[in-house]
Amino acid sequence: MGAADVVPGVSGGTIAFITGVYDTLLESIRRINPKLITVIRKQGIKAALTYINLKFLLCLFGGIFLSIITLAKLVSWLLVAHPIPxxxxxxxxxLVSVFHILKQIQHRKITQLAGFIAGILLAYSITILQPLHLEPTSLNIMLAGAVAICAMILPGISGSFILLLIGMYTPILSAVKSFQISPILTFxxxxxxxxxxxSHLLSWMLKHYRDLTLVTLTGLMVGTLPKIWPWKETLTWRINSHGEQVPLLQQNLMPAEYERLTxxxxxxxxxILMMLAAIGLVLMLEKTAKKKY
Structure with missing residues (x-):
């Protein structure tokens, strides 16, 4: 999840779904509420930690944080040096995750098509928005964290891409790479x-309207596919906070057209080999996900 969250356009929530920990993640987070105080009073701290599944949360978020710290520089380099692979x-x-999630839908109905289309339109509309340029103040960094994490746990919508849209991706990534404690803690x-x-809202939706929610989340994933299409032509550029020239607007190309224009x-x-490797990885993770977390 941490490796995926570093890349704008890829969601850590997708990885959580593939590995089968998504429901456990949402439910564990949902239980961190005022009711936890009652559990502590009546049953003690140990029971409360078990109630929120603290061991699972520490392992998961520890892995995410460690992955972001160790892979931030590598992914930043790959995005520039080897973007197509x-x-x-x-x-x-x-792409393969879409089929993985659709298999989990128990009762398919024609009415679910509306949720699927809505998910596609929402995700696609987000990918074509013009990026903003917010100043990296403490308040903006905190708000960026709150918004990005909501996208981060949604399959299909990338928290990193949301940060990119609001102009906070580069400041946050720079803070991580240079270990700036204050902005990292604020974020x-x-x-x-x-x-x-x-998490409360999403957990409630999955509990009461699971199939419709899964279909809509699948639509979100499909809607972001154009954003991560490997072959692109940059139409306009912008200067980031470090004075570097980075793409602003891009259009997708077919491989042959990409060679001709660029x-x-x-x-x-x-x-193709990298796509097949991803498919193989998902199939392997799908087998692993059959274990009870």
Missing amino acids: LWSFFFGLI LSGCVLGLLCF TQPSQLLLA
Whole structure:
């Protein structure tokens, strides 16, 4: 999940779904509420820690944080040096994840099509929004954390991409790479606030309208596929906070058209291999997910 969350356009929530820990994650977070005080009073701290599944949360978020710290520099380098293989891997990952989640729908109804289409339209509309340029103040960093974490636990919507849209991706990634404690803690506090609020809503939806919610979440994943298409032509550029020129608006191209317009190799064979590797990884994780977490 941490590795996926570093890449704009890829959601850590998708990985949680693939590995089968999504429901456990939401339910564990949902239980961190005022009722926890009652559990502590009546049954003690040990029972309360068991109630919120603290061991699971520590393992999961510890892994996410460790992955973000260790992979931030690598992913940043891959996005610049080898974008096509990297995007191809995540494209295959999300593509096969769509079918993985659809298999979990127990009762298929024609009315669910509306949720599927709504999910696609919402995700696609987010991918074509013009990026903002917020100043990295403490308040903006906290708000960015709250908004991004909500997207981060939704399959299909990338928390990193939300950060990119509001102009906070580069400041946050730079803070992580250079171990700036203050902005990291501010961002994490916003993440905790957003996570505690949003998890209740999503957990309730999955409990009462599971099939419709899964269909809508699948639509969100499909809607983001154009964003992570490997072959793109940059139409306009912008200057980031470090004075570097980075893409602003891009359009998708077919591999042959990409070679013709950019005079760069399409790396089609490597891209296909990376997509197949992602599919193989999902199939392997699917078997692992049959274990009880």
